[in-house]
Amino acid sequence: MRLLGTEASPYTRKVRLVLLEKGIPHEYVVDAPREPTSQVPRNNPLARVPTLLLDDGTAVYDSPVICEYLDALGDAPILIPRGDATSRMRVRRWEALADGIMDSALTIRFESLRPAERQDPPTVALHDRAITRALAHAAERLTGRTWCEGDALSLGDLALVSALLYLDLRQPERPWRALHPSLSAFAARLGERSSVRASLAPPPAPPPAS
Numbered sequence: 001m002r003l004l005g006t007e008a009s010p011y012t013r014k015v016r017l018v019l020l021e022k023g024i025p026h027e028y029v030v031d032a033p034r035e036p037t038s039q040v041p042r043n044n045p046l047a048r049v050p051t052l053l054l055d056d057g058t059a060v061y062d063s064p065v066i067c068e069y070l071d072a073l074g075d076a077p078i079l080i081p082r083g084d085a086t087s088r089m090r091v092r093r094w095e096a097l098a099d100g101i102m103d104s105a106l107t108i109r110f111e112s113l114r115p116a117e118r119q120d121p122p123t124v125a126l127h128d129r130a131i132t133r134a135l136a137h138a139a140e141r142l143t144g145r146t147w148c149e150g151d152a153l154s155l156g157d158l159a160l161v162s163a164l165l166y167l168d169l170r171q172p173e174r175p176w177r178a179l180h181p182s183l184s185a186f187a188a189r190l191g192e193r194s195s196v197r198a199s200l201a202p203p204p205a206p207p208p209a210s
């Protein structure tokens, strides 16, 4: 299988972490969907990354669907609980919280790219408040805990660290570590995992043009 994504995309990082944690063989291809040569719009009508291409050409999107599919491929480790409906809901809810942080941070990013006179401060403030609340909510629930849910790594952890790394990239001035020691410790713990380190390494170079 091939994963089309971009280095900055937090949703792509979440999927990469799932692939790496589960040891699923794959090729990661950096492919910005707006580039004229991008394969993304041909495969995903929404023209968004991440898009996962299976060996038979099937395209899988968006990131929660991809993560659920990948998790169902094997049990080592199980990242979305299978049996207990409440545990499963809690992990998916952590993912929703993290994805919501990503959504709001992306909205703020797109606003910042518009000419100053066309930016909408109320929109930025709305999404900024959502991120602030979501971080406080996550921090409170992580206090005294190692993992978002249960006693092992789950998709919730991978989604949350992806959201935090995106904040580091796009909002380095946001003092979430100082405000939330439990989140800071969580990010440091997750940052030691080889999957997270590999996702932050420079991507493979494209093959030379012939």
Ligand SMILES: N[C@@H](CCC(=O)N[C@@H](CS)C(=O)NCC(=O)O)C(=O)O
Pocket: 008, 009, 010, 011, 033, 034, 047, 048, 049, 050, 062, 063, 064, 099, 106
């Ligand atoms: N809900 C989607 C969101 C994906 C998304 O918005 N990806 C952004 C990049 S972070 C994208 O591809 N935007 C289109 C573009 O940049 O042209 C998911 O979870 O996969």
